[in-house]
Amino acid sequence: MDSVSASRIVLFPFMSKGHIIPFLQLARLLLHRGITVTIFTTPANSPFIRHSLADTDASVVDLPFPQNVPGLPAGVESTDRLPSMSLFLPLVNATKLIQPDFEHALQNLSGVSCLVSDGFLGWTQKSAEKLGIPRLVLFGMSNYSATVSRVVVLDRPHVDLDSDDEPFEVPSFEWIKLTRNDFESPFKDPEPKGPLFEFIIEQGIATSKSQGLVVNSFYELEPLFLDYWNREFDPKAWCVGPLCMAEPPRVEPLMKPIWVQWLDTKLAEGGTVIYVAFGSQAEISSEQLQEIAIGLEKSEVNFLWVVRSKGLEALEGFEERVKGRGVVVKEWVDQREILDHESVIGFMSHCGWNSVLESICACVPILAWPMMAEQHLNARMVAEELGVGLRILAESGSVRGFVKWENIEKMVRELMEGGKGKEVRKKVKEIGEAARRAMEEGGSS
Ligand code: UDP
Ligand code: UDP
Numbered sequence: 001m002d003s004v005s006a007s008r009i010v011l012f013p014f015m016s017k018g019h020i021i022p023f024l025q026l027a028r029l030l031l032h033r034g035i036t037v038t039i040f041t042t043p044a045n046s047p048f049i050r051h052s053l054a055d056t057d058a059s060v061v062d063l064p065f066p067q068n069v070p071g072l073p074a075g076v077e078s079t080d081r082l083p084s085m086s087l088f089l090p091l092v093n094a095t096k097l098i099q100p101d102f103e104h105a106l107q108n109l110s111g112v113s114c115l116v117s118d119g120f121l122g123w124t125q126k127s128a129e130k131l132g133i134p135r136l137v138l139f140g141m142s143n144y145s146a147t148v149s150r151v152v153v154l155d156r157p158h159v160d161l162d163s164d165d166e167p168f169e170v171p172s173f174e175w176i177k178l179t180r181n182d183f184e185s186p187f188k189d190p191e192p193k194g195p196l197f198e199f200i201i202e203q204g205i206a207t208s209k210s211q212g213l214v215v216n217s218f219y220e221l222e223p224l225f226l227d228y229w230n231r232e233f234d235p236k237a238w239c240v241g242p243l244c245m246a247e248p249p250r251v252e253p254l255m256k257p258i259w260v261q262w263l264d265t266k267l268a269e270g271g272t273v274i275y276v277a278f279g280s281q282a283e284i285s286s287e288q289l290q291e292i293a294i295g296l297e298k299s300e301v302n303f304l305w306v307v308r309s310k311g312l313e314a315l316e317g318f319e320e321r322v323k324g325r326g327v328v329v330k331e332w333v334d335q336r337e338i339l340d341h342e343s344v345i346g347f348m349s350h351c352g353w354n355s356v357l358e359s360i361c362a363c364v365p366i367l368a369w370p371m372m373a374e375q376h377l378n379a380r381m382v383a384e385e386l387g388v389g390l391r392i393l394a395e396s397g398s399v400r401g402f403v404k405w406e407n408i409e410k411m412v413r414e415l416m417e418g419g420k421g422k423e424v425r426k427k428v429k430e431i432g433e434a435a436r437r438a439m440e441e442g443g444s445s
Contacts (some may be wrong), residue, residue, distance in 0.1 A: 007113035008036040010106065013138075014096070014118035015045050016079035017280040018352050022140050024052045024218045025243035026116065031056055032246075038109060040102060044077040055248070061105055066097040080280040085372065089195055097124050102125045116214065122206030134211045136321045140353055142217050143225035143237065144385060145377040148176065149187060150233060158183075159190045165398045172228065176385070213237040216357065218438035218445045221386070221431065242357040245439040253375060257368040259304055259329050260337060266302055267343040274367070274416055275338050277306040278350035282371040286311025288402060293318050295408025296326060301416045304344070306333055339364050345425065346415045348392075353379040363432035365389050365424040367415045370399070386430040390415050 009030055013023035020041075027037045035348035037058040041049055042065040050060050065077040070091040076082060079091060102124065106112065112133055118125040119139035128135035139146070148170055152158060155171045164180040187202070207213070212235045219226055219239050229237050256264070266273050276296070278284060284292075289311040296303050297318065302325045312318065312328065319328055335355070338344055339362035347359045348367040356378050360365050366389030368379035376399055382389040392411050394401030415421040438445045 008038060008109060008111045010038050010040065010109065010112055010115045010133075012040040012115065012117040012121055012124055014079075015042060015077050015091070015119040017048075018046065018080075018354055019118055019120070019140055020049060021354055022241075023116075023118075023138060023283070024049065025246040026138065026214070026240070027053060027058050028056065028246040028248070029056060029240070029243070036111070038112075040105070042077045042098070044075060044081075063098050063101045063105060066094045069094040069097075082281075085281065085283065089199060092120055092199060095121060098215075099123055099127060103131065106131060106133070112185050119203055119207055122203040125206040125209050125263075129209075136212050136214050137208070137210045137235075138214050138216070140216050141374055142324065142353055142378060142381060143222045143229055143239070144381045145353075145374040146215075146237075147225040147229045147233075148173065148178070148377060149183070149374065150229075152178070152183070152444045153187060153192075158188065164188065165396070166264045173224075176380070178380065179399060181398055182380065184372065194368060208234045210235050210253060215239045216241040216243045216353065218242060218435055220434045220438055220442075220444060221360075230437055238436075240445050242361050242435050242439065242445075244354070244358050244361055245435065247336065250337060250340075255303075257331075257333070259327050259333065260341065262327050263304065263338070263341045263343045267341070271302050271343060272345045272416065273302040273304055273341075273343045274302050274346040274348060274412060275306075275344050275364075276348040277333075277335065277355070278353060278369070278371060279352040282309075283352050284309050284311070284313060284371070290315045291403065291405045292408055294405035295412060298405060298409040299412040300325075301322060301412055302326065302343075304329065304338060305410075306330075306335075308377075323364075336362070346412075346421070348412070348415075351375040351382060353378055356382060357435075360388060360432055363425075363429045365415060365428045367392060367411055369403070376400075386427070387424055388431055389422055389424055 013020045043062045046062045115135045157168045167177040170176040180188040186197035217239045306329045349355045349366050350371045368382045369392040370376040370379040383391040
């Protein structure tokens with residue numbers, strides 16, 4: 001292991017919580033193997049990274065974020081700080097201006113054996129080639145979503161359909177029925193084009209030139225999709241996850257956050273809780289937020305709801321009425337601490353890939369309610385492919401659209417108390433166990 005212990009791996013995550021977190025977990029795995037780890041980021045994202053890795057020897061390098069970028073409010077260096085996801089492109093394009101500083105800093109580091117950078121930072125491929133450093137890409141998507149979307153984009157089975165809700169079969173995976181609504185524009189468009197599409201193609205080309213993909217997943221979870229990817233597509237993919245299992249055992253803090261104290265109380269009473277959260281950047285309309293509130297209130301189950309979007313204020317007396325059995329949290333929480341809490345037996349989730357894996361590792365079944373990005377595919381995977389969760393659909397049966405409180409109430413009850421809930425709870429325990437085995441010494445990851 002001498003040659004390994006002498007080496008340094010440079011990590012460069014994209015600027016959003018959902019992208020940074022798996023990189024921090026990967027950093028821990030590498031440090032555990034005696035590898036020197038240096039993480040590149042920008043000043044506004046640096047405090048979160050430094051704080052998360054404060055107990056480790058990882059070093060963090062801050063590169064200045066471009067100033068006065070048209071469209072971007074000053075100080076915003078992360079997608080979860082964007083006033084709207086419509087500013088995604090200005091943000092990712094701004095990162096390209098970091099290239100000279102990145103290369104300069106990289107050149108000044110000794111013993112760099114490899115760069116692991118985000119799939120959205122395709123420009124780092126050029127830097128890696130210029131400096132003769134191999135690059136691996138950490139994309140943070142499941143093999144299922146990556147493979148299925150690649151197959152659909154190439155074979156285009158979704159072009160000649162009457163509506164965005166009409167099901168079509170995925171070539172090579174005939175048991176998978178999708179609709180155009182399972183994809184975002186430009187993927188769902190018959191003739192994909194425009195700046196976002198160009199950006200995606202550009203990143204795809206850069207990724208294909210890299211040495212390979214390290215995937216936050218494990219082989220036993222999705223063998224067909226990983227094998228298919230490695231047979232048909234480039235670059236080669238390796239599963240190294242679930243990365244959330246790399247986190248050190250939690251030390252009980254002197255003062256637990258009040259919502260965790262509340263979970264303790266519920267557990268002592270013999271109660272169970274559904275955890276409700278939609279990730280670090282989902283945009284939910286105030287009408288839909290209020291409908292969720294009513295659904296949770298009527299369901300009569302205990303709930304812990306993390307909600308950072310605005311709109312709940314308009315629902316008069318809600319928090320008062322659910323006092324004792326419902327808690328609304330507006331702060332950043334330690335999601336894994338909540339999912340691992342014994343009282344939590346269900347997770348209403350937007351199905352961001354990190355959340356899906358964290359839920360599986362905690363053996364908590366999911367009530368899938370995807371919002372954007374590849375979350376709809378993750379939700380299909382959760383409910384239809386793996387059977388570790390149930391699905392919330394709009395009244396029309398569409399995977400998008402407004403969901404009425406009656407349906408929310410019904411599905412919450414089904415997950416927490418119903419027969420289908422029982423089935424998916426059993427299944428998630430099996431898969432959670434498989435995840436643990438994959439991450440053990442000698443396991444597939
Ligand atoms: N997260 C957290 N506390 C919060 C909100 C999110 O710890 O209050 C973490 C969550 O555990 C996950 C990540 O942030 O690791 C969110 O990633 P995910 O892929 O689930 O969704 P995204 O935020 O990227 O949509
Ligand atoms: N921050 C910022 N712009 C960004 C991202 C972060 O100004 O694009 C600031 C943020 O206001 C905070 C610090 O950087 O002072 C750390 O932010 P983070 O989101 O990591 O933690 P939080 O504010 O949620 O505790």
